[in-house]
Amino acid sequence: MSPIRMGLAGTGRIGVSHAETLAGLPGVEAVVVADADADRARTTADKLDLEFAADIDALLAADLGGLVITTATDSHPELILAAVERGIPVFCEKPVAADIAGTLAVVERVATTTVPVQIGFQRRFDAGYRAARAAVASGDLGWVHTLRATTLDPAPPPAEYIPRSGGIFRDCGVHDFDIIRWVTGREIAEVYATGANRGEQFFAAANDVDTAAVILRLDDGALATVSLGRYNGAGYDVRLEVLGAQGNAVVGLDDRAPLHSVEPGYPQSSLPAWPGFMDRFRGAYTEELTTFVGVAATGAPNPCPPGEALEAFYVAEACELSRREGRPVALTEVRR
Template sequence: MRLGLAGTGRIGTSHAETLKGFDEVTSVVVADVDSARARAASAKLGVEFADGIDALFQSGLDGLVVTAATDAHPKLITAAVDAGIPVFCEKPVAADIEGTLAVIDRISGSDVPVQIGFQRRFDAGYTAARGAVTSGDLGWIHTLRATTLDPAPPPAEYVPHSGGLFRDCGVHDFDIIRWVSGREVTEVYALGTNRGERFFADAGDVDTAAATLVLDDDTLAVVSLTRYNAAGYDVRLEVLGSRSNVIVGLDDRAPLRSVEPGVVALAGPAYPGFMERFRPAYTRELEAFVSVVAGRTTSPCGVADALEAFYVAEACEISRRERRPVGIDEVRR
């Protein structure tokens, strides 16, 4: 099959390199609004180059991978669906709920598959945790604890366009809590603080946050987020049940240091970032998309899933700003 890729930044270049290694993929064509960047990626990876997005769509694609900037996602998704081209798009679908709903409305009724990139669903640990929940091995679930702790803040210019800590970062935790638990979030209470760089506050954002989520069966989930965890990239999920518990992300490279006597330190080194931590998951996610393009499977994570996670993020942002509990029904359109 012939796959196109729109957006040749860090994750786009990585995805292009992964795709060209799949047996079913005969060619990969890359494009970017910055043609020079796309041309450089093409030469580096040994893949085809399209001089612009229009040229990419005219190059006879069987599927499209979107790793462009967020504001380009809606147009690229709808253009692919209109052209009958299955599309994979990194989260989010759009910059806000209204934009996401507009995409859903635009593609409703189409049978062209759309897959949204929530790579944690393809991580071996999260998959095992979901299996432990669905099998009943843990008993009934009373608590989930999720963390996404970045080792360093993003560039200052990124923050005003990121959507904020909950939408940009926490949305992954919100999606995976839904997916692992099999439940929906009904209410949130969130707080955020700024003790680091001033540019977060200047953008109306926070650098550290915590949120308590109530699920539809009264299970509680606690999510902790920060841009300042210099020990390393720390993403974990604890699932605590009436009979047993499991934890995702507790491996030799977790940036954790016990001060209990006699406890052996983890081998390390700590994960420096999300690409290193989730590289196998990204590969499995793209393998799943190839299967979708081939018509063997349906999309494992659709636009509706992205919308539900976005609702939770939106509710958390309102809760943080107004210092009150917010029901998901308040933000649902």
């Protein structure tokens, strides 16, 4: 395939990481970066020897073969649609938009074009989750009856992030909801969610929680639990257990999982626990962006279109409604 110029909007932590990855990928001729904070974008460009665009308009006019969006959530719909209108393939970190209405508007508009829009759910590109999906599809596990998903952050995000995060289900749990759908190939039919606050008061002030538990019922009757937390001081703990009638598959059970057995004589790992998601999923992020370059340059199949993100968002929305009202919520109550 012919090399393409790749644009990147947003030079925060994940944006800088993505820019560095893109610059090293085969098929990428150049990377052009922009940010609402032009000085920050220029600093990133100088540090990584990339091209600099003074603003988003200049970025979109830079003869791009693809655009990676890592800006704040409220800017995602406008940037996605601006690129699509210009025929530029898009990769956008989740979520598509801050709410269902905004997400639907993007999904419906993108559906009228042939311009690919890939949404960032990096767990789909992780070797462990891919192996679990293959095990389910092969039938080796038998029929799946239980799934247990865990996403526990070692420390909470900054206080100023929480009010605009969308809450723990939309910000954090949405990755688990997406991967449960993707690994099993099933839809989530009903949720029951609850939460608690025992940490900083800024969670409660934002009507959010710092710890949550969710029970999911899939459309084939299988059950799943999702544990979410912001205070797992032992390290970043992300796992998925898929339990079937004939076998099981466990993702994230490695020597860097922050688990400490108290069984007498059980050997403990000498390796440090994963400190955060950027380290744990570094390989998955690289594979995800490599795939997007292929989507943009060759028209390869899009592995995660906006409609997939919408389905995970519906589950997150149902969880928030369930937490507020203290009852099970069927997905039909929130789906539009």
